[in-house]
Amino acid sequence: MRNKLASSDQLEALRALAPALAATSGHDVGGGRFATGLASLDDHLGGGLGAASLHDLYAGAGGDAPAALGFALGLAWRAAQATGERRPLIWGLDEGSRREIGRPYGPGLAELGLDPERVLLVEVRDAAALLGVGEEALASPAVGAVVLGAWGESKVFSLTASRRLAMAARTAGRTLMLVRAGADPTPGAAETRWRVRAASSAPLEAGAPGHPAVEAALIRHRGGVAPRTWIMEWDREQRSFIAPPPLSGGLVSRPADRAGHASAPGEGLRRAG
Structure with missing residues (x-):
C-alpha cells in the first residue's frame, strides 16, 4: 500500500503522482454500471451501481465505520476492475478518521483479497483537503476509483461540494x-445514499472465521429506486459480494431503518486487519 503522508503540499504530491500512474494504465473513460456480485442487489438497481457516479455511504454508528469503509473498498475495487485494466485505487482519509479508527493496515487489505500495492493512501488534515484529493484523483485517467473517508459533521460537505x-x-x-x-x-448529488452497519458472519468449515459481513441499507436513489436493506458477505477469493448462507428457523427480517441500533465499540467489517 503506497502512502503519501499529510502535509501542506498534499495536493501537489497527488498531482505529481499522476504522470507515473498514467504510465501504467490506459486512458479510456469508463461509465455504465458495475455489478456488486450480489444478484438481488444488482437486479434491484437495474444492473448495479453507476460507475461514473458519486455514492454516499454513512456508518450507522461510530463502531460501524470500519464496516462502511470495507463496503466502500469492495465496491470501489469492483468498479475499478470493471474498467478492464489494473488501475489503482485512491483512498483518502482525514485526521478524524485516523484518530477514531486507526490507519489502514496493508496485510488486512490482503486478507480481503485486495492488492495493497494497488491502493494509494492519501492522508489529509481536514474535510476541505479531503474533497480536494477527490477532485484531483478523479482528474487522472489512470485512477480506477476513489474512496474518501471522513469523520464528524462538517459544513464543508455542502450540496455545492457534493455537486462538484x-x-x-x-x-x-x-x-x-x-x-x-x-x-x-x-442532501447531496450522489446517485445512491447508504447506511452501513456491521453484521454477524457465519463461521466456515471447522469453525474458521466467516466472510466479512455488512448490513447495507439503500436509503435514497436519484433514479427513484425503492429503499431496501441487504445483508451480504464479501468473498475474498471471488472479490465479490455474496448472499450469506441461509439461517435455520424462521426469523423476522430487520427493517431498513433501525434508529435505535447501536454498534458495540470496535464492531466492524471482520478480517480487515
Whole structure:
C-alpha cells in the first residue's frame, strides 16, 4: 500500500503522482454500471451501481465505520476492475478518521483479497483537503476509483461540494465513494445514499472465521429506486459480494431503518486487519 503522508503540499504530491500512474494504465473513460456480485442487489438497481457516479455511504454508528469503509473498498475495487485494466485505487482519509479508527493496515487489505500495492493512501488534515484529493484523483485517467473517508459533521460537505464531486466523477467516468462516520445524512448529488452497519458472519468449515459481513441499507436513489436493506458477505477469493448462507428457523427480517441500533465499540467489517 503506497502512502503519501499529510502535509501542506498534499495536493501537489497527488498531482505529481499522476504522470507515473498514467504510465501504467490506459486512458479510456469508463461509465455504465458495475455489478456488486450480489444478484438481488444488482437486479434491484437495474444492473448495479453507476460507475461514473458519486455514492454516499454513512456508518450507522461510530463502531460501524470500519464496516462502511470495507463496503466502500469492495465496491470501489469492483468498479475499478470493471474498467478492464489494473488501475489503482485512491483512498483518502482525514485526521478524524485516523484518530477514531486507526490507519489502514496493508496485510488486512490482503486478507480481503485486495492488492495493497494497488491502493494509494492519501492522508489529509481536514474535510476541505479531503474533497480536494477527490477532485484531483478523479482528474487522472489512470485512477480506477476513489474512496474518501471522513469523520464528524462538517459544513464543508455542502450540496455545492457534493455537486462538484458528482460532476467530477461523471466527467472522468470514474466511481467515487464518500464514506462518512459520526455524521447524519445530508442532501447531496450522489446517485445512491447508504447506511452501513456491521453484521454477524457465519463461521466456515471447522469453525474458521466467516466472510466479512455488512448490513447495507439503500436509503435514497436519484433514479427513484425503492429503499431496501441487504445483508451480504464479501468473498475474498471471488472479490465479490455474496448472499450469506441461509439461517435455520424462521426469523423476522430487520427493517431498513433501525434508529435505535447501536454498534458495540470496535464492531466492524471482520478480517480487515
